[in-house]
Amino acid sequence: MPLQYNEYYNEQTGLTVGLKKLLFSKQSEYQLVEVYETDTWGNLMTIDGMVMLSEWDEFVYHEMISHVAMFTHPNPKRVLIIGGGDGGTAREVLKHPTVESVDMVEIDKTVVDASKLHFPGVGDFENPKLNVLYEDGIAFVKNVKDPYDVIIIDGSDPVGPAEGLFEKDFYQFCFDAMNENGVLTAQTESPWVESYYPSMRKVFHAIDDLFLFSKMYLNFIPLYPAGMWSMACASKMADPLSDEVGERIAGGSEIVSALKYYNGDVHRGAFALPNFVADIIKR
Amino acid sequence: MPLQYNEYYNEQTGLTVGLKKLLFSKQSEYQLVEVYETDTWGNLMTIDGMVMLSEWDEFVYHEMISHVAMFTHPNPKRVLIIGGGDGGTAREVLKHPTVESVDMVEIDKTVVDASKLHFPGVGDFENPKLNVLYEDGIAFVKNVKDPYDVIIIDGSDPVGPAEGLFEKDFYQFCFDAMNENGVLTAQTESPWVESYYPSMRKVFHAIDDLFLFSKMYLNFIPLYPAGMWSMACASKMADPLSDEVGERIAGGSEIVSALKYYNGDVHRGAFALPNFVADIIKR
Numbered sequence: 001m002p003l004q005y006n007e008y009y010n011e012q013t014g015l016t017v018g019l020k021k022l023l024f025s026k027q028s029e030y031q032l033v034e035v036y037e038t039d040t041w042g043n044l045m046t047i048d049g050m051v052m053l054s055e056w057d058e059f060v061y062h063e064m065i066s067h068v069a070m071f072t073h074p075n076p077k078r079v080l081i082i083g084g085g086d087g088g089t090a091r092e093v094l095k096h097p098t099v100e101s102v103d104m105v106e107i108d109k110t111v112v113d114a115s116k117l118h119f120p121g122v123g124d125f126e127n128p129k130l131n132v133l134y135e136d137g138i139a140f141v142k143n144v145k146d147p148y149d150v151i152i153i154d155g156s157d158p159v160g161p162a163e164g165l166f167e168k169d170f171y172q173f174c175f176d177a178m179n180e181n182g183v184l185t186a187q188t189e190s191p192w193v194e195s196y197y198p199s200m201r202k203v204f205h206a207i208d209d210l211f212l213f214s215k216m217y218l219n220f221i222p223l224y225p226a227g228m229w230s231m232a233c234a235s236k237m238a239d240p241l242s243d244e245v246g247e248r249i250a251g252g253s254e255i256v257s258a259l260k261y262y263n264g265d266v267h268r269g270a271f272a273l274p275n276f277v278a279d280i281i282k283r
Numbered sequence: 284m285p286l287q288y289n290e291y292y293n294e295q296t297g298l299t300v301g302l303k304k305l306l307f308s309k310q311s312e313y314q315l316v317e318v319y320e321t322d323t324w325g326n327l328m329t330i331d332g333m334v335m336l337s338e339w340d341e342f343v344y345h346e347m348i349s350h351v352a353m354f355t356h357p358n359p360k361r362v363l364i365i366g367g368g369d370g371g372t373a374r375e376v377l378k379h380p381t382v383e384s385v386d387m388v389e390i391d392k393t394v395v396d397a398s399k400l401h402f403p404g405v406g407d408f409e410n411p412k413l414n415v416l417y418e419d420g421i422a423f424v425k426n427v428k429d430p431y432d433v434i435i436i437d438g439s440d441p442v443g444p445a446e447g448l449f450e451k452d453f454y455q456f457c458f459d460a461m462n463e464n465g466v467l468t469a470q471t472e473s474p475w476v477e478s479y480y481p482s483m484r485k486v487f488h489a490i491d492d493l494f495l496f497s498k499m500y501l502n503f504i505p506l507y508p509a510g511m512w513s514m515a516c517a518s519k520m521a522d523p524l525s526d527e528v529g530e531r532i533a534g535g536s537e538i539v540s541a542l543k544y545y546n547g548d549v550h551r552g553a554f555a556l557p558n559f560v561a562d563i564i565k566r
Contacts, residue, residue, distance in 0.1 A: 003295065004295050006299060008299070008301075009323075010301075010322060010323040011301045011322035011323060012286065012287050012299065012300070012301025012302075012322055013299065013300045013301045013321065013322055013323040013324065014299055015298070015299070016289060016291070016295065016296065016297060016298070016299040017295070017296045018291075018293075018294045018295025018296045019295075038296065039293060039294035039295055039296055040292075040293040040294060040296040041296065057475075060557075192340075192503075192505050218503070220475075220501070220503060220509075220510060220511040220557075221510075222475050222509035222510055222511065226503075226505035226510060227503060227504075227505055227509060227510015227511065228503040228505065228510065257558075259558055260557065260558050260559045261557040261558060261559065262557070262558070263555075263557070263558055265554075265555035265556070266555045266556070266557055268552065268555065269551065269552030269553070269554070269555025270552070270555070271548075271552070272546075272548035272549045272551065272552025272553070273548070273549070274343075274503075274543070274544040274545070274546070274549055275540075275542055275543050275544060275545070275546055276543045276544065
């Protein structure tokens, strides 16, 4: 086992994490899934050598990809998660009492297995409202019969099995699979890494063509390249920055006060894009 | 020369930067100042092995430590910068047409020399409004006769010569060295690194005791530990989140439109603290 895990986003520059122990390593049909015990961040999952989550910082990603959509929708009952195999996104979604069912469509059962074994605080897999399906998310979304209120695209990077989650067609399928109040969020990579710009643009322009409201927002994820991570929010009816949404967040203080990252100010503030980020997605 | 620069914030975890060439290395009276050419971030300055700035990401730090204070003050004419030897903070401050003079008090001339040689886009050292003084900032601030409108504390980490910049007494001296509209900003380290919490708390509680408005704000700095950096803003009269300040930023579009990070939304959004950050400074 190496003493350090390195993920470089350019030549020899990137993140270094001190490792204590290799806990899990399995080459699935789709990808290499590994879990390490680290010196700083608790357990760390990587897929094909790219950081997916650590126990210490996963709350940022999971709270931010979930609650922005969940509070933007006026009454989210049926939720679809594409990817999200570690279970953290479902855990956050399930905190909302309006939710009746969550379908989580993860292509690779190995990710769920690794999470159940080594990230016991992340998943809420025993929750009776959660249905885990091991299927291709794109094929699933094409064939939705009973539309969803919220869809969350919690895939990995735009190489390998998650590549199609950054294509325009996929967002059309998602649009068609949601009811008239539908809200969607998706992870869209780091604005500091130029090689990601085409993916960021493709997703943003796709939702911008399809939805009444389409916005990018940002959050701090220490273990992702350059620490700044973007997400996209698309909504058929409710403006994620409206006063109604602000009031809904205030009314959800029972959920919000127990979170570690998300709150009403953070919801609004995350949509403030630095000039260089706004320039990336400008049409 | 090593092939990579490593700055670990815990055991073996932190940042790795690929290096091409050592451009500058000088042990001054105070510290070891080095400049490397990197593979990703342009030239990089380190002091005693800690990242100070790179050519590619310095705009975030310098815009955010400067313009928040400069737009909060209604009419900033006299500005004091403590530290700031690379010249980037002065460059941003000098973009404001109200400014009549900037005193930059840097303890270590070596930092200025290294910046002039290897960061030609960072400093605006020929500007006739800029007075560079090679003195101890704490001693200087104790003896101010002609008060300032804005004071910016642009020091390095709370070890070595910058240690006193995180002490309560120092903020009292700053308070006394400012006029009735005075606004101060200071860099206050990363909320992801527990060993910094005492310094963050000391600064925030000091300004909270002294000033009418005292708030922390955040920005994304890829080359600083964990990528999330905090700054403190203290103001004797104007609320940095008031509508007047928002209007002032809108009126300053000639300055703002040419920036890469700061804008009116970012100004407001940066003050939105995730729950775990708010908890660090809670009294």
